[in-house]
Amino acid sequence: MSIDGRSFAAAQAFLLGCKTYWTRTIYPAVREEYQAGKKLEESVLYQYYCWLERHLQRFKYSGRYGLQPYHAQQRQRLEAELRDAAVELAAKPEYPDYYTRIDIHQHPGGVWSDPIAGFVYERGARSTTPLAGGRHRDLHDRLTSVALELSPRPSRVLDMGCGFGKSTRPFYETLKDAEVEGVDLSAPCLRLAARDAAAAGAKRVRFRQMDCARTDYADASFDLVTSTMLLHEMPPEVVERTLAEGYRVLRPGAAMVHLDFLPKDDPFHRLIHFGHSKRNNEPFMEPLARMDLPALLKKLGFRDIRIEPFEEADGVLEPGYRSWRFPWTVISARR
Amino acid sequence: MIPEQTFFPDPALDRAFGVVMALATEVWVLKDRVAGLEAQLVARGMVDREALSREPADDVAREEREAFVAHLMQNLLGVQQAKGTR
Numbered sequence: 338m339s340i341d342g343r344s345f346a347a348a349q350a351f352l353l354g355c356k357t358y359w360t361r362t363i364y365p366a367v368r369e370e371y372q373a374g375k376k377l378e379e380s381v382l383y384q385y386y387c388w389l390e391r392h393l394q395r396f397k398y399s400g401r402y403g404l405q406p407y408h409a410q411q412r413q414r415l416e417a418e419l420r421d422a423a424v425e426l427a428a429k430p431e432y433p434d435y436y437t438r439i440d441i442h443q444h445p446g447g448v449w450s451d452p453i454a455g456f457v458y459e460r461g462a463r464s465t466t467p468l469a470g471g472r473h474r475d476l477h478d479r480l481t482s483v484a485l486e487l488s489p490r491p492s493r494v495l496d497m498g499c500g501f502g503k504s505t506r507p508f509y510e511t512l513k514d515a516e517v518e519g520v521d522l523s524a525p526c527l528r529l530a531a532r533d534a535a536a537a538g539a540k541r542v543r544f545r546q547m548d549c550a551r552t553d554y555a556d557a558s559f560d561l562v563t564s565t566m567l568l569h570e571m572p573p574e575v576v577e578r579t580l581a582e583g584y585r586v587l588r589p590g591a592a593m594v595h596l597d598f599l600p601k602d603d604p605f606h607r608l609i610h611f612g613h614s615k616r617n618n619e620p621f622m623e624p625l626a627r628m629d630l631p632a633l634l635k636k637l638g639f640r641d642i643r644i645e646p647f648e649e650a651d652g653v654l655e656p657g658y659r660s661w662r663f664p665w666t667v668i669s670a671r672r
Numbered sequence: 673m674i675p676e677q678t679f680f681p682d683p684a685l686d687r688a689f690g691v692v693m694a695l696a697t698e699v700w701v702l703k704d705r706v707a708g709l710e711a712q713l714v715a716r717g718m719v720d721r722e723a724l725s726r727e728p729a730d731d732v733a734r735e736e737r738e739a740f741v742a743h744l745m746q747n748l749l750g751v752q753q754a755k756g757t758r
Contacts, residue, residue, distance in 0.1 A: 347704035348697050355693075387679040388689060402697065616677065
């Protein structure tokens with residue numbers, strides 16, 4: 338029995354409405370309980386907080402109105418849309434165990450195993466941060482601005498873990514003369530990225546299937562290396578190899594900029610963030626937060642190392658901001 | 673099969689709340705559907721929205737509603753409807 342578009346959209350809007358309520362009302366109430374000295378393991382509200390975080394995401398992706406079954410109904414059309422996507426795929430792709438063992442974001446099959454996974458992920462990403470809403474795009478534009486401050490006129494840019502190309506787009510749109518390379522493990526996401534770039538008329542961007550911890554690029558061949566929400570999906574040893582790879586492919590003096598999540602150093606934020614890691618099937622958020630990134634970057638040879646809060650939407654870093662948000666952080670350094 | 677994570681002291685509540693949220697989703701999908709139908713019917717002059725929304729003068733749905741309520745509430749009595757063992 339197929340689900341019609343109106344019912345799908347209504348159900349997804351309802352789930353997003355619940356998530357928004359969770360973000361703006363339930364989270365601040367949990368925080369108030371914590372600040373009042375209540376033990377969260379004894380809080381009924383916190384139990385619902387956790388349940389909703391896990392299961393609103395499950396309903397979003399799976400079940401009667403889930404993103405996965407809805408897109409699977411349209412498989413034939415969606416696969417046809419990607420048929421001509423100009424993408425360089427590995428002859429024999431090797432997917433690391435950490436990548437395939439868990440379906441990240443509770444996306445059934447992960448972001449890589451189903452040919453239509455890119456569409457599912459793209460649709461899901463539109464409602465990842467309810468508060469940012471229609472301004473979600475801004476997040477990538479804002480990071481692009483940060484990166485271009487550090488590397489004003491790059492002629493070659495590498496976007497590691499580019500996914501379906503959302504993070505790559507502001508670079509190829511802003512830097513018309515630069516060569517922009519997006520690499521990712523997921524063929525379905527890369528195909529979608531390439532389709533969208535072609536539709537946008539981008540001529541100097543390539544999407545290639547590759548492990549960003551082990552690329553085939555020449556030493557010192559880029560002026561800027563970036564990633565967005567990549568590092569927290571990897572175990573620490575792969576984070577280290579990825580940062581080292583960034584160093585290898587950067588020209589001396591060139592900048593590397595990663596946007597990721599690092600919680601504040603206080604018990605409440607760490608409890609919330611590490612809980613999210615478990616509840617959203619993203620097990621490496623916690624190990625990333627426990628890494629000593631400045632020391633690692635220094636060891637790898639980087640200089641001008643900066644770990645700074647990132648304002649993904651206006652006003653979110655103000656002291657009075659109460660809603661749930663990811664602990665967005667920019668990790669930047671220079672070779 | 674991997675067991676689902678649980679958050680309540682009684683895992684039965686974890687599952688039951690899933691049923692509640694699934695039903696709540698269905699309720700919203702139905703409300704949205706009815707609103708869509710109503711809008712189309714009004715646009716074609718087949719439904720008078722004001723008359724539809726007015727508080728009814730008499731309780732025409734009483735019998736039907738009472739049957740619905742009984743069907744729902746009798747579950748709370750814990751009484752066998754057909755003789756059997758305890």
